[in-house]
Amino acid sequence: MAYRDLRSFLDKLEAEGQLVRVTQMTHPEPDLGSAARAVNNLGDQSPALLFNNIHGYKTGNVALNVIGSWPNHALMMGLPKDTPVKEQFLEFARRWNKFPVPVERVETAPFQANKITEDINLFEVLPLFRLNHEDSGCFIDKACVISRDLDDPENFQKQNVGIYRLQVKGKDKLGIQPIPTHDIGLHLKIAEERGENLPVTIAIGCDPVITTIAGSPLAYDQSEYEMAGAIQGEPYRIVQSKHSGLDIPWGAEVVLEGEIIAGYRELEGPFGEFTGSYSDARRQPVIQINAMYYRDNPIFEHLYLGMPWTELDYMTSVATSVPLYHQLKEAFPEVVAVNAMYTVGLVAIISTKTRYGGFAKAVGMRAMTTPHGLGYCKLVIVVDDFVDPFNVPQVMWALSTRVAPDKDMVMIPNASVLALDPSSDPPGITHKVVIDATTPKYPETRGEMFAPTVEPPRDTQKWETIIKQLMNK
């Protein structure tokens, strides 16, 4: 069963004991940011938070940490909340292959209940707040930003739904950070080459599936809406904007219609980023908001960023690992699973069968040449097929016992990485490393003599089941 909006997913979380309502009076700063950090510190089973009493607001609702734990991520996919991570990965990978699922188009949506086109004031509708202490203002950081390729505007597949940080710079003005390699970066480049503003629609407070897909690295001409349909197992419901012609998630809480001003840049940032470091102030584009729509009693959904792990890591972990896995598997069917969940894949762990000596190094280098790997995959660890890449102690075992530093480290100098990696120098350039932590194979001379791995006793799996049953009695 698909969730059509954020509200119905919050209801599901509450029914499953994965939502905490905060009804006490809460200050925008530093309460909301502190609570968001705190809930991330509670571990990987933590609940979502829903605030409804924000200082200065008659009706101010803020949702935080909505997908910020493994149970919440499983529920997003409609799976039992105790589904292990590797199973969530394999199920996500299976559904990914159902792409594309055609969308469901409807004429009306709940967000059309309230419309403002004059004297727009974002602060009247959204309980905006500063998240981390040194942020340059209030940000909107978990909204779906929708845009089109102005050279091919009728092409539905090239329409993009992505998540980009938005600094609130006025009552009706936002700053945006479009990464040049991301789809919106391409859209903006085309618009600016044409000398035209780029129309954008911003959908705040959406169902969890479109938010997850918007944060995952699809190809330029893959529709996020058709992928959301594949992941939720039902056509994704959208409504076309009368203002811009862009397609909007039906269930959005708040919708902003605007345009990125061509050829103009203004100071934006710093902002505490997913790397756990602040990004510097940079001169970035600006969005003028021309219209605002919202549901009655709207919910502002926001996401905490900072030192991992935070909600973002749960949200992007499986959704980033799966496209890397499918792209790698095209070249190397031997690949078993990919864990790119550490800081959006700056570290990636790949488990694979190997055919001969040196094979794992080739798999690792291929990861760095995938579209996502170009900007991430700085450290790639390749392990054997029998190592679960999501089981960090097993990966550490492979590093401890399989790696000879003189033979198993490959350095690729001056490769590309996203400029937000604080270790890159200059920003955007870094050396990259493949660590081959697989068991050596012929014709490597270590292959013949390498100490045999201890296989589990024959009936281990049978006994796992027996013990589980005994525990549940």
Place this chain on the structure above:
Amino acid sequence: MYTCPRCDSNEADILCESPIKGCWIMYICPDCTFSWRSTEPETITNPKIYNPRFKVDTSDLSKYQIHPLIPQRRS
């Protein structure tokens, strides 16, 4: 006019007031785009104790990277 805690500009102005009047005021600086709320700690609102590592100098904007670069217009 008000002083911006981050860049010390004296051009800062009121951005808006809380929907329930009297709870707080948001201010914004037109020079560095910094914004702050009257109810925030002094380490945010007071220019004298604002974190020096995060101060911004708007006298020479060329120090700040343009991101992304503005492409040439097609002729």
